[in-house]
Amino acid sequence: MRPLRSFSVVAKLPPNLAPMWELAYNFLFSWNDQIADLFSQIDQRLWRESDGNPVAFLNSLPQMTLDILAQDRFFLARLNDLLASLRQYVAKDQPTINFPHKAEDKPVVAYFSAEYGLDLSLPVYSGGLGILAGDHLKSASDLNVPLVAVGLCYQQGYFRQYLTPDGWQQERYPTYDFEQLPISPVQDQAGHPVLIEVDLLGEKLRARIWKAQVGRVSLYLLDSNIGDNPPHLRGVTARLYGGDLEMRLRQEILLGVGGIRALWAMGLEPKVIHMNEGHSAFAGLERIRVFMSQHSLSFEAAMELVASSSVFTTHTPVPAGNDRFPPELMQRYFDPYARQIGLAWKVFMALGREDPRDDGEFFCMTVLALRLSRFSNGVSKLHGHVSRNMWKRVWPQYPVEDVPIGAITNGVHMPTWVAYDMALLYDRYLGPTWKEDPDCDRVFKLADTIPESELWRTHERLRERLIDYVRYRLREQLKRKGARAKELEAADSVLNPQALTICFARRFATYKRANLLLQDRERLLRILNDSEQPVQMVFAGKAHPHDNEGKKIIQQIVQLCRMPELRNKLVFIEDYDMILAKHLVQGGDVWLNNPRRPLEACGTSGMKAMANGMLNLSVLDGWWDEAYQPDNSVGFAIGKGEEYDDLAYQDFVESQTLYNVLETEVIPDFYDRAHDSLPRNWIKRMKKALVELGPVFNAHRMVEEYSWRTYAPAYENYKRLVRDNFQPAKDLAAWRMDLMTKWSQIRIRNVRAAAGDQIHVKQPLVVEAEIFLDGLRPEDIQAEIYAGPLTQDGQFAQRTTTIMRNEGLAQDGWHLYRGQTMPGEAGRFGFTMRILPHHPLLLDPHSLGLIRWVDAQ
Numbered sequence: 143m144r145p146l147r148s149f150s151v152v153a154k155l156p157p158n159l160a161p162m163w164e165l166a167y168n169f170l171f172s173w174n175d176q177i178a179d180l181f182s183q184i185d186q187r188l189w190r191e192s193d194g195n196p197v198a199f200l201n202s203l204p205q206m207t208l209d210i211l212a213q214d215r216f217f218l219a220r221l222n223d224l225l226a227s228l229r230q231y232v233a234k235d236q237p238t239i240n241f242p243h244k245a246e247d248k249p250v251v252a253y254f255s256a257e258y259g260l261d262l263s264l265p266v267y268s269g270g271l272g273i274l275a276g277d278h279l280k281s282a283s284d285l286n287v288p289l290v291a292v293g294l295c296y297q298q299g300y301f302r303q304y305l306t307p308d309g310w311q312q313e314r315y316p317t318y319d320f321e322q323l324p325i326s327p328v329q330d331q332a333g334h335p336v337l338i339e340v341d342l343l344g345e346k347l348r349a350r351i352w353k354a355q356v357g358r359v360s361l362y363l364l365d366s367n368i369g370d371n372p373p374h375l376r377g378v379t380a381r382l383y384g385g386d387l388e389m390r391l392r393q394e395i396l397l398g399v400g401g402i403r404a405l406w407a408m409g410l411e412p413k414v415i416h417m418n419e420g421h422s423a424f425a426g427l428e429r430i431r432v433f434m435s436q437h438s439l440s441f442e443a444a445m446e447l448v449a450s451s452s453v454f455t456t457h458t459p460v461p462a463g464n465d466r467f468p469p470e471l472m473q474r475y476f477d478p479y480a481r482q483i484g485l486a487w488k489v490f491m492a493l494g495r496e497d498p499r500d501d502g503e504f505f506c507m508t509v510l511a512l513r514l515s516r517f518s519n520g521v522s523k524l525h526g527h528v529s530r531n532m533w534k535r536v537w538p539q540y541p542v543e544d545v546p547i548g549a550i551t552n553g554v555h556m557p558t559w560v561a562y563d564m565a566l567l568y569d570r571y572l573g574p575t576w577k578e579d580p581d582c583d584r585v586f587k588l589a590d591t592i593p594e595s596e597l598w599r600t601h602e603r604l605r606e607r608l609i610d611y612v613r614y615r616l617r618e619q620l621k622r623k624g625a626r627a628k629e630l631e632a633a634d635s636v637l638n639p640q641a642l643t644i645c646f647a648r649r650f651a652t653y654k655r656a657n658l659l660l661q662d663r664e665r666l667l668r669i670l671n672d673s674e675q676p677v678q679m680v681f682a683g684k685a686h687p688h689d690n691e692g693k694k695i696i697q698q699i700v701q702l703c704r705m706p707e708l709r710n711k712l713v714f715i716e717d718y719d720m721i722l723a724k725h726l727v728q729g730g731d732v733w734l735n736n737p738r739r740p741l742e743a744c745g746t747s748g749m750k751a752m753a754n755g756m757l758n759l760s761v762l763d764g765w766w767d768e769a770y771q772p773d774n775s776v777g778f779a780i781g782k783g784e785e786y787d788d789l790a791y792q793d794f795v796e797s798q799t800l801y802n803v804l805e806t807e808v809i810p811d812f813y814d815r816a817h818d819s820l821p822r823n824w825i826k827r828m829k830k831a832l833v834e835l836g837p838v839f840n841a842h843r844m845v846e847e848y849s850w851r852t853y854a855p856a857y858e859n860y861k862r863l864v865r866d867n868f869q870p871a872k873d874l875a876a877w878r879m880d881l882m883t884k885w886s887q888i889r890i891r892n893v894r895a896a897a898g899d900q901i902h903v904k905q906p907l908v909v910e911a912e913i914f915l916d917g918l919r920p921e922d923i924q925a926e927i928y929a930g931p932l933t934q935d936g937q938f939a940q941r942t943t944t945i946m947r948n949e950g951l952a953q954d955g956w957h958l959y960r961g962q963t964m965p966g967e968a969g970r971f972g973f974t975m976r977i978l979p980h981h982p983l984l985l986d987p988h989s990l991g992l993i994r995w996v997d998a999q
């Protein structure tokens with residue numbers, strides 16, 4: 143039976159409390175502790191039970207509580223102060239550094255992501271990728287970057303984890319009521335919901351739009367669960383990463399194609415799009431379609447425009463993390479679309495194939511995104527390098543170092559992750575504006591001025607708070623299992639508030655090796671059971687629902703936690719989420735990370751820990767490969783960045799290294815106390831990490847880097863290409879077509895260097911060559927000397943490139959070119975020569991994939 147009409151029922155707040163809604167509907171509460179405290183201090187228990195969701199919380203407050211609050215002058219004064227500061231924050235129009243933009247072009251950037259981890263109360267995230275996206279939006283808000291964001295609103299979000307009595311992971315999917323979340327429906331001027339639609343196999347899938355306000359940034363989430371859709375289509379947004387491959391494709395069509403339509407339907411026409419991971423790459427296609435239909439551009443011109451103004455971030459070196467769809471599936475869904483944008487099927491499929499000629503190859507979203515963006519990057523320096531290798535087939539003929547995928551290292555949003563107590567210290571010693579100050583370097587240098595004892599006492603208090611919270615979670619999970627009173631009581635005394643506390647919390651993917659420390663049980667037991675220098679560990683994390691290997695590792699750990707002699711020293715907390723993550727990264731002493739290098743693209747949890755004065759103990763992978771300093775002065779390393787082929791052997795070696803580092807460095811150092819019981823060396827490391835890593839592994843730095851390295855130049859490209867009714871975009875496309883037909887005719891001859899077999903260090907080496915251009919003009923190309931020291935087997939160990947000058951014509955119409963290079967050091971040195979396209983509107987000569995190397999002579 144369905145009702146005739148339905149209503150959303152909300153609490154009626156007394157008029158003087160009504161401003162609480164305004165605070166509840168802006169996610170500023172997720173990084174402004176005072177706003178969160180205003181809510182939680184009304185009723186701590188209810189606040190916890192509502193998962194820190196202020197809307198559900200306000201709706202559940204008893205009338206009597208409201209009546210009392212409405213009379214409480216102190217409360218009302220505080221409420222009005224906070225309201226004023228929220229309004230001031232939102233209205234403050236501070237200049238956006240590194241990003242000059244015209245007010246009428248706002249929003250300039252649209253950020254696309256399949257998940258967002260803003261806060262526990264908006265469960266549309268699963269892990270690192272989502273949290274990073276959430277932190278990106280918060281920093282964009284703090285720094286006033288003109289950005290909006292697009293995602294999906296999942297009915298059931300990601301799964302919640304609980305364990306059976308024998309430690310096997312089970313998944314639970316609570317259904318969320320969007321009316322009770324801190325988001326609001328987007329309506330048109332007449333008050334009707336704004337709806338968009340996309341085609342799925344000839345049917346229309348409609349979606350409404352929810353808005354989450356993240357400080358100054360708006361996040362729009364698409365929701366297919368509406369009466370306008372037939373029942374079999376409503377479930378497209380049911381679960382984050384739920385369903386089969388076809389469901390994944392449907393979600394990605396809604397996210398990419400639907401996302402662009404939603405922005406246009408709301409009158410927001412961003413100039414730049416940023417695809418956070420390949421899930422949203424159809425957004426690039428849809429933008430091409432829109433430009434073609436609204437401005438009568440050719441596919442080629444629209445593609446130039448879109449690629450020149452798109453940014454793509456790839457996030458995983460694990461092949462399974464990159465979506466690939468079989469050709470038949472693609473054809474069922476995209477045949478009409480390909481026709482609409484005027485592409486033959488094979489040409490369409492080539493957009494998503496590493497080798498465009500291979501008809502059997504699946505359609506890969508990462509490849510599509512790479513081809514549709516002139517700004518692509520990995521998420522740490524090491525991951526940039528790994529990604530260039532991983533995707534070099536998209537740029538055949540390119541040496542791997544020229545594959546146009548850069549690196550912008552991730553960062554974390556400090557105000558979200560830094561504990562309240564620690565934030566008070568920072569307020570005092572770094573200055574009250576540390577939260578919004580874009581000059582991260584200057585700010586974090588001041589961490590050196592925090593008195594040692596104050597820092598250590600604050601840290602110890604946070605450890606106590608962590609242990610208190612762990613006991614609470616443990617009790618709750620025991621209650622759910624129907625534990626006896628005695629067991630519940632025992633939960634109240636697990637862990638020791640003074641002991642060295644190691645935390646390990648992350649997805650239980652096998653490459654993260656949560657069980658590395660369990661390799662040698664005897665040795666682990668010796669470490670944990672030392673009564674002089676006690677060590678304890680807290681574990682948390684979810685395995686993917688289909689990953690039985692990951693679930694086995696959880697079971698192994700849980701069984702170890704049950705051993706009577708470890709019961710108080712080792713705990714596994716179920717259902718890793720943002721609130722547990724906060725407690726762990728704030729209150730532990732050591733953050734342990736031991737993935738199989740180089741599979742951790744970046745890792746951000748260790749940065750959150752660093753921001754709170756925890757020390758990292760990690761394999762040199764992801765961010766730690768660039769953060770670690772060999773003298774151990776900012777934290778500890780496991781190994782030296784080795785990579786192995788024999789995985790079992792690797793686990794053996796690295797587990798031994800891990801025990802050694804713990805026994806000889808970490809534990810002795812932690813317990814090396816002066817007469818005032820301060821571990822001086824340890825505190826020195828905490829401070830040095832804050833001073834040196836704080837400014838770098840910080841989302842403000844990350845967003846600034848995206849702004850000046852990608853958003854600003856992409857925006858400039860856009861403005862240049864759309865001038866004069868898109869004439870430059872048309873010209874660029876025509877130039878490219880012409881270039882493509884003539885490129886293969888380019889010839890190089892008589893490459894010569896004015897030298898014998900021996901040359902001297904730092905002595906210029908002049909190189910000359912003759913080039914046949916087949917009707918292309920000299921300004922259409924760029925000739926380069928490609929030179930550098932050689933390895934033993936005659937490969938370039940490094941290389942530099944220098945541009946050659948056109949020196950006029952030879953008699954038969956060939957062009958003369960000359961340039962010079964220089965060996966920097968003694969040893970074998972070599973050079974070769976190549977030609978790249980050149981055009982004033984083409985920022986990166988590598989992006990067209992055209993290159994001509996000199997043939998061996």
Ligand SMILES: *Cc1c(COP(=O)(O)O)cnc(C)c1O
Nearest residue numbers: 269270648719720723745746747
């Ligand atoms: C930060 C965070 C992650 C990501 O951590 P990694 O270091 O990338 O594994 C995952 N889940 C939660 C809840 C987090 O807070």
